[in-house]
Amino acid sequence: MKVHTLSILVDNKPSVLSRVIGLTTRRGYNIESLAVSPTHNPEYSRITMVVEDLDDVVKQICKQLGKLINVVSISDLTSSKPIERELMLMKINTKNSKTLAQKLKSSFITILSKDDDSITIQACATTKQLDNLEEALQDFDIAQIVRTGKIALP
Amino acid sequence: MRSSNCSSNKASDISKTGAYALIKSLEANGIRYIFGYPGASNLDIYNALYLSKKIKHVLVRHEQAAVHAADGYARSSNKVGCVLVTSGPGICNTISGIASAYLDSVPLLVISGQVSSKLLASDAFQEVDSTGITMPIVKHSFLVRDVNKIPATIDTALFIAETGRPGPVLIDIPCDVATSIIDANKLKNSNRINLAGYNPQTPLKASSIRKSCAILAESKKPIIIAGGGVKISEAQTWLVRLAKKCNAPVVTTMNAKGIIESNNPYYLGMLGTYGSAAANVAFNEADFVLAIGTRLTERTLDFDDICLKSKSFVHIDKDAAELSKNINCKVEILADAKEAVKALSDTISKMDDYNGASKEWQERFIEIKQYAQEHLNDSYELTSLQKNTNAIKMQDVFNVLNSIINKPKSAAQYLVTTDVGQHQLAAAKFLEIAEPTHYISSTGLGTMGFGLPAAMGAKIANPSKKVICVTGDGSFQMTFPELATLVENKIEVKIILFNNNALGLVKQIQELKFAKHCIATDFSKNPDFCQLANAYGVKTFSVDNAKDLKTTIQKFLKCAGTSLLEVKISNNSTILPTSKVLEESDVF
Numbered sequence: 001m002k003v004h005t006l007s008i009l010v011d012n013k014p015s016v017l018s019r020v021i022g023l024t025t026r027r028g029y030n031i032e033s034l035a036v037s038p039t040h041n042p043e044y045s046r047i048t049m050v051v052e053d054l055d056d057v058v059k060q061i062c063k064q065l066g067k068l069i070n071v072v073s074i075s076d077l078t079s080s081k082p083i084e085r086e087l088m089l090m091k092i093n094t095k096n097s098k099t100l101a102q103k104l105k106s107s108f109i110t111i112l113s114k115d116d117d118s119i120t121i122q123a124c125a126t127t128k129q130l131d132n133l134e135e136a137l138q139d140f141d142i143a144q145i146v147r148t149g150k151i152a153l154p
Numbered sequence: 155m156r157s158s159n160c161s162s163n164k165a166s167d168i169s170k171t172g173a174y175a176l177i178k179s180l181e182a183n184g185i186r187y188i189f190g191y192p193g194a195s196n197l198d199i200y201n202a203l204y205l206s207k208k209i210k211h212v213l214v215r216h217e218q219a220a221v222h223a224a225d226g227y228a229r230s231s232n233k234v235g236c237v238l239v240t241s242g243p244g245i246c247n248t249i250s251g252i253a254s255a256y257l258d259s260v261p262l263l264v265i266s267g268q269v270s271s272k273l274l275a276s277d278a279f280q281e282v283d284s285t286g287i288t289m290p291i292v293k294h295s296f297l298v299r300d301v302n303k304i305p306a307t308i309d310t311a312l313f314i315a316e317t318g319r320p321g322p323v324l325i326d327i328p329c330d331v332a333t334s335i336i337d338a339n340k341l342k343n344s345n346r347i348n349l350a351g352y353n354p355q356t357p358l359k360a361s362s363i364r365k366s367c368a369i370l371a372e373s374k375k376p377i378i379i380a381g382g383g384v385k386i387s388e389a390q391t392w393l394v395r396l397a398k399k400c401n402a403p404v405v406t407t408m409n410a411k412g413i414i415e416s417n418n419p420y421y422l423g424m425l426g427t428y429g430s431a432a433a434n435v436a437f438n439e440a441d442f443v444l445a446i447g448t449r450l451t452e453r454t455l456d457f458d459d460i461c462l463k464s465k466s467f468v469h470i471d472k473d474a475a476e477l478s479k480n481i482n483c484k485v486e487i488l489a490d491a492k493e494a495v496k497a498l499s500d501t502i503s504k505m506d507d508y509n510g511a512s513k514e515w516q517e518r519f520i521e522i523k524q525y526a527q528e529h530l531n532d533s534y535e536l537t538s539l540q541k542n543t544n545a546i547k548m549q550d551v552f553n554v555l556n557s558i559i560n561k562p563k564s565a566a567q568y569l570v571t572t573d574v575g576q577h578q579l580a581a582a583k584f585l586e587i588a589e590p591t592h593y594i595s596s597t598g599l600g601t602m603g604f605g606l607p608a609a610m611g612a613k614i615a616n617p618s619k620k621v622i623c624v625t626g627d628g629s630f631q632m633t634f635p636e637l638a639t640l641v642e643n644k645i646e647v648k649i650i651l652f653n654n655n656a657l658g659l660v661k662q663i664q665e666l667k668f669a670k671h672c673i674a675t676d677f678s679k680n681p682d683f684c685q686l687a688n689a690y691g692v693k694t695f696s697v698d699n700a701k702d703l704k705t706t707i708q709k710f711l712k713c714a715g716t717s718l719l720e721v722k723i724s725n726n727s728t729i730l731p732t733s734k735v736l737e738e739s740d741v742f
Contacts, residue, residue, distance in 0.1 A: 011351060015285060015297070022289055044350075056478075063475040069294040069314060072351040 003032065004058045005077045005084065005152050008047040011070040012038050019068050020047060024061060029053060033086075033127075033149030044072060048151045050127075075154070082152040088123045088130045093141035103136055118143060172301035173202040173332040175341075176265070179308035181208045185236045185263070187227060187614055188212070189220040193240025194280060196267025198332040203238075212614070212643060215635035217244050219607035221251025221264065222596075222633070226571055226608030228260050229594045231615035234315050237264045242280030245326075246287070250601050252322050253291040257598025258409060259382060261320035263311055264292075268328040271299060284326040293321030301334035302341050310347045318354030319473040320386060356472050358489040363497045366444075366468040366485045370498075371508045373442030373466065375515045376402040379425060379454070382409035382597075383447015383471060385590040389492035390414060393446065396499045401510035403519040405433035407448050409597040412587040422523055427456040427731050428579040432526040434732050435742050436519045444498075445469045447491040449598075450480045456733070470494040522742070529741045534583060534732075537724040544699040546723050548577060548652060552584035554707045555622070560586055568592065569612050570622045573605030573629030576658040579729045581624050592619075603632030609647045610640055620648065620711070627653045627680055637690035640716045648711055649687075649718040654725050655680050662728045676725070687718040698722035 010016045017036060024031060032050040039046050051058060062074050094100060094117060104111065108125040123133055127150050134145065168174050176199060180188075189212045192200050203211055214220040217239045224235025235255075239248055245266040255262045268274070269281045285295045294314050296307050304327070311323040370376055378397055384390055384406075390413040397404050397420045404414055405425040414421045423430025425437055437443075438457065443465050448454060450469070455462060467483035469476070470491055477486035487494050502508060510516075535547050559568035570587060571594040572578045578595055587593040594612055596604040609623035630651050640647055661675035684694035693713055697706040697720070710719040736742060 018286070019289060026290060056482075060475070060479060063477075063479075067473065067475050069349060069352045 001052055001054060002058075002078070003050060003052045004055075005082060005150060006047075006049045006051065006058075006062065006065075006074060007077050007082075007152060007154070008049060008065060008074045009039070009072040010045050010047055011072065012043055012045040013070060016045070016070040017047070019070060020049075020065060023064055023068065024049070024051070029057070029061060033147075035149040035151045048149065050150050077152050077154050080154045082154045084126050084150050084152040085124055086127050086130055086150045087148040088133070089120065089146045090123065090137070091118055091120045091143040091145075092137065093118050093143050100137075100140055103140075106133075109133070167335070168202060168205065170335045171198065171202065171332065172298075172304045172327070172334050172336060173198040174205070175301075175304050175336050176308060176327070176332070177202040177206050177209065179305045180236065181206060183308065183312050185209060185234070188236045188238050189214055189223040189227070189611065190238030191217050191220060191240065191244060193242075193244050193267065195241035195269055195329045196238060196244070196265075196327075196332075198329055199238060199265065199267060199327070211238075212610075212639065214607065214639050216633065217247035218251045218603060219610075219633050219636045219639070221248045221255065221262065222601070222604050222607035223611035223614075223636075224262050225251065225255045225258075225260050225604075226594055226611030227615045228255075228262060228611070229258075229608075230569060230591050230612040232591065233615070234261045234263055234312055235611060237262060238266075239264070240267045240280065241269055241284065242282050244280075245284040246282060249287070249291070250599070250603075252288055252324070254596045254599040254601040254604060255322045256291045256293070258596065259320050259386060260322065261315040262322035263308075263315055264322055264324045266324065266326045267332070268297070268326045270330040271328040272330070274328065285324065288324050291322070292324050293319075295324040295326065297326045297328075298331055299328070301331050302337055304331070304336075305341065306346060310349065313347050314349075314352065318352075318356075319383075319471075354472075356474075356488050356490065358487070358493055358497055360497075362485050362487045363494070363501050366487065366498060367501045367505065369466050369468060369484055370400060370442060370444070370502070371505060374511060375440045375518075376400050376442040376444065376511050377437055377440035378402050378404045379407070379437075379443060379445045379448055379450070380404055380410045380413055381407040381446060381448025381454075383491045384410055384413050386447065387472075387491040387493075389446070389495050390590065392492055392495040392499060394418065394420065396495050396502070399499060399502050399510055401512070401516045402444070403436050403523075405429070405437060407454050407597070408582050408595060410448070410590065411582055411595075412590040412593040415588045416586045419520055419523070422519065424582055426454040427733070428583065428729060429732055430526060430583065431530045431732055431736055431742070432519075432523045434736070435522050435526070439518070441465055443467045445481075445483075446495060447471055449476055452480070455481065525741055530735055530739060533735045533739060534730055535580065536728040536730060537726060544701060546698065546700050546703060546721055548580035548723065548727065548729070549584050550700055550703055551650065551652075551707070551721055552580060554704050556584075556586045558707070558711065560588070567619055568622060569594070569616055569619045570624060571595065571605045571609040571612055573623070573625040574600045574602045575626040575629055576654075576662070576727060576729045577624050577626045577652045579659070583729075585624075602629040605629060606633050606647070606649065607636050609649075610636060610645050613645050613647055621646070622648045622650060624650050625652070626658065627651065627655060627677065627683070628657045630683070634686070637687060637692050637716070641691045645716070646714075647716050649692075649716070651683055651718060651720050652723055653680065653683060653720050654723045654727050656725050658727055659729070665728070666731075666734070683718065683720045693717040694720065696720040696722065
């Protein structure tokens with residue numbers, strides 16, 4: 001099993017995401033993360049999908065997705081060592097958390113708001129760095145975490 | 155009461171509406187028949203169809219039958235079949251028909267009326283998410299929200315349906331869109347096919363042909379599996395040439411039945427669970443497989459892993475997703491079957507040191523075919539009344555049919571559709587058909603109820619041919635109301651109904667695999683099928699003993715109009731899986 005990052009260029013039309021997801025989940029594949037937005041050309045959207053499976057299985061997913069009329073192109077970025085980023089927002093209750101400031105000293109973390117009760121941070125990094133950050137902060141009183149899912153460029 | 159749907163336009167406005175533009179687009183694209191059923195949400199389209207002089211509408215008795223009829227029309231004519239249904243239950247009833255066409259790669263255009271745009275996703279009366287529920291079983295679908303896009307959508311849908319690997323395409327049209335007035339200026343700008351993500355062209359890679367030929371040249375026992383793709387691309391002539399050049403026997407899937415004459419020495423019959431013994435034995439011995447236009451499903455490749463892994467596979471298909479899906483192949487050839495087979499044939503011809511596989515292999519597969527015919531031909535079908543020489547076996551019926559339909563003068567005049575069950579397997583095994591479009595069966599989905607409406611569509615597409623529907627008592631009862639459609643429209647279909655008062659194929663699985671725990675497979679109270687058909691104005695014949703079989707079939711086929719022949723067979727008739735036949739014989 002290997003984590004694969006798929007970059008899928010699709011028509012920017014209603015129902016396209018549903019077609020892609022429907023086909024991907026039909027065989028029980030679990031989507032680890034998903035990010036979608038229009039490209040610089042508003043006619044198209046870019047879907048970045050992360051799936052974990054055997055190489056052959058992912059190759060078959062790509063072939064099936066390639067059959068969809070609304071899928072313009074699809075590439076598995078995994079072997080091309082792409083530039084990958086993910087955005088995370090995290091709200092932490094700050095009571096009894098004197099050491100928190102130390103943990104938040106990192107170039108990819110920005111403090112967005114702060115009051116007596118809580119602090120909200122933004123972290124933009126690789127998925128692994130965000131996973132590590134989550135782990136490092138697990139002893140604190142985390143109120144909420146939102147992550148965008150990975151985006152990538154070859 | 156809330157006005158949930160659409161008001162119809164005044165007669166003077168019809169020619170400016172989306173519904174009218176839709177019918178005109180269908181006419182311009184050569185659609186001449188629509189199989190359909192009206193309802194509240196498609197009445198505006200029917201209102202426009204009322205004015206058409208080019209398109210004939212066939213009113214079926216159930217929407218599933220409309221799709222099967224369009225399917226039979228398409229398979230027997232190589233044209234797109236067209237269906238028109240209403241929203242909600244109308245589209246829901248089409249599901250098994252659409253899925254059948256999808257699995258067998260049949261080009262269909264299914265148009266469904268929909269509730270008004272403002273009511274979409276409100277659980278309005280007769281509203282379902284039509285594009286949503288059909289999504290996994292169509293090649294593509296459209297929900298048209300802009301009336302000016304109707305003509306372009308029709309052009310695009312038809313282009314998608316019939317190019318590349320064919321398939322069904324759905325167009326869902328809310329009734330307010332159908333009644334809206336077209337803006338001629340906007341129409342000009344949208345009237346084109348614009349598909350960035352769809353290119354049905356699959357340019358053949360010379361390298362894959364070279365690699366395939368190199369492996370083929372090294373093989374000692376090559377075999378060719380021909381599937382429905384050979385039929386679609388009309389590659390049969392080239393296929394036979396290639397088989398001769400390589401000294402390779404040809405076996406087919408059920409969907410490819412008819413692509414090659416059964417008496418051709420290179421043809422060994424159908425491969426797979428219920429295939430011919432010759433095909434299965436030869437496949438078992440082969441070391442190289444050229445698979446053409448087939449999905450290589452578990453029913454075709456019903457062999458153990460050791461057997462499959464001992465062979466080198468080269469797979470030709472125009473659908474990239476089929477290549478190495480079920481079997482890892484040494485070479486994938488993404489191409490149209492005819493183009494690829496032609497290229498393989500040309501390349502092999504230029505190989506100086508290759509003259510096909512050895513004479514020994516050729517002698518062996520010819521021997522396998524002869525042995526199987528001589529020793530096993532009567533072993534596939536069992537009946538508890540076998541000792542009673544008067545009992546009819548299904549094979550007897552096909553033997554008589556073969557003697558009639560394969561007379562030199564009547565060749566290619568008969569077209570056969572089947573339903574699903576034992577009779578389908580018997581037909582695939584025993585019926586001799588030498589034209590690929592003359593054998594029509596639901597092979598991928600195995601949809602009971604397919605045969606009769608498919609025969610209706612096939613007869614409409616081929617008015618000069620005699621169309622026979624081979625069915626069983628289980629399948630027939632799923633769509634028999636179409637007898638009314640046949641009689642009403644004077645569409646002549648000859649129906650051979652094998653009646654064993656059971657769901658025979660399911661029952662035999664219970665007998666063979668579930669310790670004879672036969673539950674829910676016997677019909678203890680079937681109707682009198684002859685009286686039932688008589689009620690629709692259909693002439694009927696019935697036969698229950700072998701000695702009357704031939705004369706009864708002759709009378710039945712000769713009589714004018716739609717007629718039904720009930721063939722009463724044993725309640726315990728069994729079509730054995732080929733592995734069982736081989737297991738119980740010591741021929742191979």
